[in-house]
Amino acid sequence: MIEKELVNIFNECVDRLAAGQTIEDCLRQYPQYATQLRPMLEVGMLTRRVVPPATEVMAAQGRVRQRIETLVQTMPPQRQPVHLFTQRIATLAASLVLVFLIAVGGGATLAQDSLPGDLLYGMKLLTENVRLAVSPDVPGLTAEFNQRRVDEARQLITFKREAELAFEGSVTVIDANTWEIAGLPVNIPAGLAAQVQTGDKVRVRVETTNNGEIHVVEIIETEHLAPPATPTSLPTVVPSQTPSHTPTATLTVTSSHTPAPTETPSSTPTATVTVTSSHTPSRTPTPTETPSSTPTPTVTKTPPSTRTPFLLVTNTFAPSQTPSPTPEICVPQRPDRWQTYRVQAGDTLSGLAASRGVLLNQVMEVNCLVDAGFIVVGQELFLPVPLATVVPPSSGDNGQPGNGSDSGNNNGGNGNSNDNDNDNDDDHKNDNDD
Amino acid sequence: MRIYEAYFPPIYQFIRLRVGDPHAAEDLASDVFVKFVTALRGKNAPSHSLRGWLFRVARNTIADYYGKEKQVATETLEDWVPALDDDNPESQFMRTLDIERARQAMRMLAAEQQEVLILRFGQLLSLQETADVMNKTISAVKSLQFRAVDTLRRILGEMQLENQHD
Numbered sequence: 324m325i326e327k328e329l330v331n332i333f334n335e336c337v338d339r340l341a342a343g344q345t346i347e348d349c350l351r352q353y354p355q356y357a358t359q360l361r362p363m364l365e366v367g368m369l370t371r372r373v374v375p376p377a378t379e380v381m382a383a384q385g386r387v388r389q390r391i392e393t394l395v396q397t398m399p400p401q402r403q404p405v406h407l408f409t410q411r412i413a414t415l416a417a418s419l420v421l422v423f424l425i426a427v428g429g430g431a432t433l434a435q436d437s438l439p440g441d442l443l444y445g446m447k448l449l450t451e452n453v454r455l456a457v458s459p460d461v462p463g464l465t466a467e468f469n470q471r472r473v474d475e476a477r478q479l480i481t482f483k484r485e486a487e488l489a490f491e492g493s494v495t496v497i498d499a500n501t502w503e504i505a506g507l508p509v510n511i512p513a514g515l516a517a518q519v520q521t522g523d524k525v526r527v528r529v530e531t532t533n534n535g536e537i538h539v540v541e542i543i544e545t546e547h548l549a550p551p552a553t554p555t556s557l558p559t560v561v562p563s564q565t566p567s568h569t570p571t572a573t574l575t576v577t578s579s580h581t582p583a584p585t586e587t588p589s590s591t592p593t594a595t596v597t598v599t600s601s602h603t604p605s606r607t608p609t610p611t612e613t614p615s616s617t618p619t620p621t622v623t624k625t626p627p628s629t630r631t632p633f634l635l636v637t638n639t640f641a642p643s644q645t646p647s648p649t650p651e652i653c654v655p656q657r658p659d660r661w662q663t664y665r666v667q668a669g670d671t672l673s674g675l676a677a678s679r680g681v682l683l684n685q686v687m688e689v690n691c692l693v694d695a696g697f698i699v700v701g702q703e704l705f706l707p708v709p710l711a712t713v714v715p716p717s718s719g720d721n722g723q724p725g726n727g728s729d730s731g732n733n734n735g736g737n738g739n740s741n742d743n744d745n746d747n748d749d750d751h752k753n754d755n756d757d
Numbered sequence: 758m759r760i761y762e763a764y765f766p767p768i769y770q771f772i773r774l775r776v777g778d779p780h781a782a783e784d785l786a787s788d789v790f791v792k793f794v795t796a797l798r799g800k801n802a803p804s805h806s807l808r809g810w811l812f813r814v815a816r817n818t819i820a821d822y823y824g825k826e827k828q829v830a831t832e833t834l835e836d837w838v839p840a841l842d843d844d845n846p847e848s849q850f851m852r853t854l855d856i857e858r859a860r861q862a863m864r865m866l867a868a869e870q871q872e873v874l875i876l877r878f879g880q881l882l883s884l885q886e887t888a889d890v891m892n893k894t895i896s897a898v899k900s901l902q903f904r905a906v907d908t909l910r911r912i913l914g915e916m917q918l919e920n921q922h923d
Binding site for chain 2: 340374391
């Protein structure tokens with residue numbers, strides 16, 4: 324169809340114009356369409372020049388800026404003073420205003436060396452928060468800023484200065500009420516001692532004292548680093564309770580399922596005797612009937628690490644695979660019965676996962692993805708076969724964007740689909756039109 | 758770094774081209790940034806593509822505005838000065854049309870067509886970004902922009918004819 328090709332070529336020319344090429348550049352590529360394309364591209368370029376007068380924009384900009392500033396000042400102050408990580412980008416509201424007012428250049432660099440309690444320290448945190456807000460995806464940024472907190476704490480105790488701040492790190496030594504977190508010795512008050520083991524990651528709010536000590540005020544978050552999980556097929560299932568009564572004969576347990584440590588058992592023992600306890604593997608029942616089919620255990624997977632992983636662990640999805648013990652580079656590996664999928668326009672990871680009945684986390688781990696919001700058209704992913712032969716819902720997040728792309732299903736009755744006429748055909752075609 | 762300073766002009770331009778009244782446009786632009794500041798304090802801070810987020814919010818804000826104010830906005834035409842574009846005096850077609858007429862013609866298009874033109878040509882958003890902002894597929898945006906330009910070209914052609922007959 325000539326129309327469709329023209330639409331694609333037109334789009335390519337629009338991209339070229341946006342990239343700074345001229346109309347002629349594009350027409351030279353497609354002389355056969357020049358007569359149709361030229362007037363259209365000229366009209367397109369004409370619309371580019373339709374903009375409101377700069378003076379009007381600037382005046383409005385100034386007035387709105389004042390409005391926003393006033394608004395921010397009347398907002399209730401955020402609790403938790405110097406506490407970077409859980410604070411999110413909240414103080415950015417305030418920083419927006421401040422950054423307008425302060426000549427960032429000089430101030431910020433001076434502020435870099437400041438410590439908690441210094442006049443400029445707030446400035447330092449603000450610039451960090453702005454950076455986090457503007458480029459949240461830059462890897463290592465949070466880690467970098469955390470290291471700054473650790474360094475600050477070290478300087479504070481060297482100078483025997485009192486201040487409060489928060490940082491995170493792994494606990495390397497635990498000795499009565501002294502821990503070592505991120506290499507810093509800290510005092511843990513008796514009341515706070517949580518179930519923390521050596522090697523766990525904790526996030527703590529601390530006070531430095533004027534005698535050079537660090538006291539933990541609050542353990543904000545603990546992340547138990549699971550003992551080097553070897554999800555090979557040797558689960559140590561300890562029967563939680565020995566059955567109180569001996570089951571009388573005819574018991575049919577159809578579970579041939581070997582539970583891996585973290586998975587939820589999908590076995591449904593069909594027993595003719597009401598057994599109140601969980602089935603104990605040690606017991607040898609005398610089955611009256613051998614199960615005809617071995618149920619394929621639907622492995623609902625892996626510890627869903629809700630926080631950004633500190634290091635990428637290669638996902639060993641199939642239980643039979645041997646995990647490499649301490650992998651540094653994540654290499655996507657295609658699990659059994661998964662297939663390669665090329666990301667199309669409108670796809671979201673969560674949508675793709677949902678349409679295939681797997682968890683988002685699972686897809687991310689198999690494909691070594693860190694950011695659920697970031698996939699690009701044409702990218703290849705490993706995915707299970709779709710549940711039905713339905714095309715994954717093209718779910719752009721509607722309404723209020725921003726809360727990530729983890730729910731493509733709230734598209735409800737937005738009635739926005741009126742322009743989606745045979746889009747999918749188009750997509751297919753467009754992929755190979757170069 | 759200076760989010761507001763960087764993003765106010767494009768957002769305002771986008772709104773202003775969709776909303777005739779500069780005061781209303783200013784209010785709406787203000788709403789967008791209030792929402793932004795509020796979002797930063799809340800749980801749904803934009804996690805990626807700030808620009809797309811802002812345009813999307815702007816688009817919703819305009820939609821709300823037109824939902825509420827059914828009446829056609831009053832235009833103030835007099836101070837509308839075409840943007841200076843010195844380097845390319847394109848072709849015959851381009852020269853005979855002035856910017857003002859282009860703007861009038863644009864406002865005769867359907868809302869989505871206006872949006873796609875502003876985003877793709879005016880604000881130079883990529884196809885993907887535009888699709889995200891407009892909650893459409895890439896191919897839908899492709900055909901939409903094609904139709905928009907084609908319709909605009911026809912309207913402009915008719916306007917030109919009328920002018921010659923006068």
